[in-house]
Structure formats: C-alpha cells, structure tokens
Amino acid sequence: MKPVTFNHAIQLAVLRIGVALTVLAKIWVEFDQLDMLFSQHGIIQEVLTKPLDISYVISLPKVIDFFGIQNEHLFLTSLYTVFGLAACFLLLGFQTKISAFICLLIHLMVFNGYNLLAFGFDGFLFSLLFYTLIFPVEKVFSFDRLIKGSTEVIAPDRLNLYLRVLQIHLCIVYFTAGFSKFGGQEWMNGTAIWKAINQPQFYTELTPFVKSLASYPWISAVLTWGTLTIELFFPFLIWIRWGKMQASLLIGVIIMHVFIAAVMGLQMFAWIMIVFDLSAFGGVLFRKPNLRFLAIFDRKSNTYEEKISGLNGCRN
Amino acid sequence: MKHKLLKGFLIFHLCMVVLGSGLMEISENKIYDGIILRYSSWTGGGFGYSFFSPNVGNQTVVKTYTLIDHKTLKQDAFGAGKDILDCRFSSVLHTFRNHKAYELMSRVVASYIFAKYPDAGPTYISIGEYMPPSMNEYRLSRKANRFREICNGTYTYK
Numbered sequence: 269m270k271p272v273t274f275n276h277a278i279q280l281a282v283l284r285i286g287v288a289l290t291v292l293a294k295i296w297v298e299f300d301q302l303d304m305l306f307s308q309h310g311i312i313q314e315v316l317t318k319p320l321d322i323s324y325v326i327s328l329p330k331v332i333d334f335f336g337i338q339n340e341h342l343f344l345t346s347l348y349t350v351f352g353l354a355a356c357f358l359l360l361g362f363q364t365k366i367s368a369f370i371c372l373l374i375h376l377m378v379f380n381g382y383n384l385l386a387f388g389f390d391g392f393l394f395s396l397l398f399y400t401l402i403f404p405v406e407k408v409f410s411f412d413r414l415i416k417g418s419t420e421v422i423a424p425d426r427l428n429l430y431l432r433v434l435q436i437h438l439c440i441v442y443f444t445a446g447f448s449k450f451g452g453q454e455w456m457n458g459t460a461i462w463k464a465i466n467q468p469q470f471y472t473e474l475t476p477f478v479k480s481l482a483s484y485p486w487i488s489a490v491l492t493w494g495t496l497t498i499e500l501f502f503p504f505l506i507w508i509r510w511g512k513m514q515a516s517l518l519i520g521v522i523i524m525h526v527f528i529a530a531v532m533g534l535q536m537f538a539w540i541m542i543v544f545d546l547s548a549f550g551g552v553l554f555r556k557p558n559l560r561f562l563a564i565f566d567r568k569s570n571t572y573e574e575k576i577s578g579l580n581g582c583r584n
Numbered sequence: 585m586k587h588k589l590l591k592g593f594l595i596f597h598l599c600m601v602v603l604g605s606g607l608m609e610i611s612e613n614k615i616y617d618g619i620i621l622r623y624s625s626w627t628g629g630g631f632g633y634s635f636f637s638p639n640v641g642n643q644t645v646v647k648t649y650t651l652i653d654h655k656t657l658k659q660d661a662f663g664a665g666k667d668i669l670d671c672r673f674s675s676v677l678h679t680f681r682n683h684k685a686y687e688l689m690s691r692v693v694a695s696y697i698f699a700k701y702p703d704a705g706p707t708y709i710s711i712g713e714y715m716p717p718s719m720n721e722y723r724l725s726r727k728a729n730r731f732r733e734i735c736n737g738t739y740t741y742k
Contacts, residue, residue, distance in 0.1 A: 297667075297668040298668055301667070301668060301669045304669050304696075305668075305669060305672060311669070311672075311673055311676070311692055311696065312676065312692075313692065322621070322625060324622055324625070325622075325625040325626065376625075376626070376628075380625055384675070384676050384679060385672040385673075385675055385676060386672075386675065387671070387672070387675045388633075388635055391628065391631040393628075394627075394628030394631075395627075395628035395629055395631075396628075397628065398627045398628045398629065425587070426587065426590075429587075429590070429591060429594065433594045433597070433598060436598055437598065437601055437629075440598075440601055440602055440605055440607070440633075441605075441633045443607070444605040444606060444607045444632070444633040444634060445633050445634065445635055445637070447607060448606065448633075448634030448637035448638065449634075449636065449637040449638060451638060452637055452638030452639045453638075453639055454639045454640050455637075455638070455639070459719075460636065460639070460640050462716065462719060463639075463640040463641075463716060464636060464640045466714070466716035466729055467640070467642070467643045467714070468643070468645055468661075468663075468664045468665065468714050468729070469643055469645075469663060469664055469665030469670070469671065469674050470665060471664070471665065479722065480722075480723075482719070483719040483720075483722045483723040484719070484723070485719055488719065533665060
C-alpha cells in the first residue's frame with residue numbers, strides 16, 4: 269500500500285462552482301425571511317446582539333449602525349441582491365476574485381452579526397468561501413480564463429499545496445466530529461441515530477419509514493456505529509492506496525451526507541459537505557482521467573498530467 | 585519566496601483549524617481564546633466540529649396557544665424545522681439552556697405572535713422538548729413522542 273495524493277485542477281472548479289451554488293441556495297431560502305432573520309426587529313434583537321457583539325470584526329448590525337440606515341428592509345434586500353449577483357459571477361468564473369471577496373464579506377458580516385442563528389452549514393460555507401478567495405479558482409473552467417485567452421496553468425507544486433490544505437482541513441473536520449462523539453452514551457449503545465431521527469426539526473417525509481426500520485435495535489446500532497466509524501477512520505484510510513478503497517470511502521461519506529439530507533432534512537449542510545469532500549478528494553473517483561475531457565478545462569492537460577505524476581510519484 | 589510565504593500561511597491556517605476544532609483540550613486562557621476567535625471571525629478557520637456530541641440530546645421546541653377575537657384558539661410551533669426561519673430559531677433555542685434565556689425567547693416569540701395575529705388576545709407559551717419512545721414501544725404501537733414542558737408563561741399585548 270502506497271500513500272497517494274489526488275490532485276487535479278478540476279477540484280478547484282468543483283470548489284468554486286459548489287460554493288457559488290451553495291450561496292445561491294442560501295439566498296433562495298432566506299430572501300423572504302430577511303427581516304425576521306437579520307433585522308433589529310427580527311427574532312434576534314438588540315437585547316441579544318449588543319451583549320454578544322465582538323468589537324474587532326465587521327458585522328451587519330455594526331454596518332447598519334455606522335451608516336445610520338433607517339430602512340433595514342431595503343438595505344437587506346439590496347445586500348442580498350448584490351450577494352446573489354456576486355454568487356452568479358462566481359459560478360461562471362467571471363471577475364472571480366472580486367465576486368469571491370464580495371460573497372465572503374457579506375457572509376462574514378451576517379455570520380458575525382447573527383452567529384446565534386448560525387449552524388454548522390454557515391461555518392463550512394465561511395471556510396470554503398475563504399479558500400475560494402485565496403486559491404486560484406479562476407484559473408480553471410472559468411470565463412476569466414476564456415476572456416484572457418490564457419493557457420497558463422497552476423504550477424503543479426502550488427496545486428498540490430492548495431489541495432493538500434483542503435484535504436487536511438476535511439480530515440480534521442471528520443476526525444473531530446467522530447472523536448467528540450466517541451464515548452457519548454448514545455453513540456456507544458447504538459441509539460444515537462434513533463434519537464436524532466426522532467427530533468421534530470429533522471422530520472421529513474422519509475422519517476416514518478426510517479423510524480420503522482431504526483426501531484430494530486440492530487439497524488439503529490449499524491447506522492450509529494457506521495457513522496462513527498466513517499468519521500473516525502476516514503481521515504486515515506483515505507490516504508492509503510489499496511484497491512478501490514479510497515473511492516469507496518469517498519462514496520461512503522457522500523452517501524452518509526445524502527442520508528442526512530434525505531432523512532433529516534439538512535440539505536444545505538449535506539450539500540456543503542459534499543462540495544468539501546469532492547473538492548478535496550474528488551480526484552480519487554477519476555484515477556484514469558479522460559484526457560480529452562480534461563483538455564476542456566486545461567489545454568496543456570497532457571504535459572500537465574505528466575508533471576503532476578512526476579511530483580506525486582504516481583498517476584492520478 | 586512568495587511560495588514559501590503562502591506555504592507558511594497555509595500551515596499556520598491549518599494549525600488554527602486544529603486548535604479551534606476542540607480536538608485538543610487546552611486550559612481556559614483568555615488570550616488564547618481571543619486569538620482563535622479573532623482568526624475564525626475573519627477566515628472561517630477555527631470553528632468547533634463536534635456535532636451531536638457527546639450525545640444527540642433533545643432539541644427544544646416552543647409551542648404557542650393564542651386566543652384570537654375571544655373565540656378561536658390558534659396553535660403554532662417554533663423550532664420544529666418548518667422553514668429556514670424555524671431552523672435558525674431552533675439553533676438559538678438550542679444554544680441556551682437556562683430559564684432566563686427561555687423567558688427572553690418567550691418574549692421574542694410573543695412579539696412575533698402579536699405581529700402575526702393583530703387581533704390576538706393572550707398567548708400561552710410553552711417551551712419544552714420531545715422525548716422519543718423506546719424502540720420497542722414504537723415498534724409495537726407506533727407510540728408518538730411525548731412533549732415535556734420545561735418553561736411556560738402567558739403574555740398579553742398592551
């Protein structure tokens with residue numbers, strides 16, 4: 269078994285497109301509720317935001333205060349419109365850096381101002397937007413590249429570094445999630461999934477069916493321990509090249525997130541995690557890449573592939 | 585040189601991700617916490633990733649019973665994941681687990697209810713959690729979850 273890296277520039281395109289689609293989905297579901305969510309007359313009012321205010325970061329309530337904005341509805345609607353336009357540009361890879369910066373800035377302001385309302389999904393979107401800003405995502409499958417007519421590729425050692433950061437970050441996420449559960453009574457006795465699907469906020473149309481299955485203790489235990497095993501061991505096993513293990517593991521975690529989306533209704537969380545998984549390790553699914561296909565993204569794909577192979581001591 | 589700087593920054597970033605993840609127990613230190621918080625507030629690196637741990641626990645739900653026009657009783661529930669507003673509200677409810685916070689949230693819910701129903705009379709607010717049946721009970725009789733009230737209050741718009 270040899271350690272292996274899975275590098276391909278397409279993974280950076282997956283990151284950019286996945287993040288942009290996530291932002292658009294977030295805007296789509298929140299647009300009608302902006303006043304209730306993020307205004308001083310909404311569900312989180314000054315009485316809560318003021319004591320929790322952090323002095324050293326930019327946040328939405330601070331911006332509203334600073335500019336003395338009276339019509340919060342108009343401001344929030346305009347802000348989210350700009351957010352949406354920036355996300356569309358990011359999706360297409362047009363003015364990519366500016367678009368990524370605008371998306372990150374708006375998300376950061378909302379997140380820091382109303383982090384009581386935030387859940388896991390927002391944190392991951394924040395992290396991935398930051399990577400979208402600092403990594404050269406505009407160099408792959410983008411309008412920026414087409415307009416410039418550039419054939420310049422990302423230096424393989426740089427690409428190696430960017431993808432390694434994503435990969436290590438993802439491994440830290442899974443290992444922390446698994447490690448913090450390990451020892452918890454419900455996770456150890458195999459009832460955690462039963463408990464989770466019984467929470468009213470995770471009710472979906474599939475819940476009755478899954479509940480009838482998970483009411484058999486062994487099924488609940490398999491699902492609970494399966495989740496724990498994937499989270500604890502994914503960060504180690506994904507680095508080992510042995511048969512189709514890497515691809516199976518990646519598909520395993522993606523199935524876990526699809527299950528979370530379908531059964532627990534956490535579609536946004538599941539989606540951002542799938543984007544994270546594919547942008548970090550998506551290369552394992554394409555060990556024998558179709559070079560004609562890759563050439564669409566990268567005009568020097570043949571030589572490029574050779575360079576990467578040389579760097580990693582193996583072919584993707 | 586530029587590559588080395590970038591590499592150095594990304595290594596530092598990953599260190600902050602590890603330190604902020606809660607994987608390692610580091611004694612409470614305000615300076616240390618402040619650095620992690622500052623860094624995560626600007627870059628998104630340094631958040632905890634311990635979802636549903638160490639146990640899943642019961643999520644808090646708010647139920648309201650409002651008398652409209654002295655004759656109709658309207659029932660609403662918050663924190664049950666109906667839409668994005670409800671999901672995010674559920675996140676707030678789940679953050680605080682003390683009586684004072686429940687009272688504060690009850691007032692927020694009451695103000696929402698009075699805005700939603702302009703003809704509302706008194707509204708009774710009940711905060712609690714749903715206790716699942718045992719697997720055996722569910723398998724044998726499809727027994728429903730039981731609501732256990734933690735905090736309640738009656739509010740009127742003046």
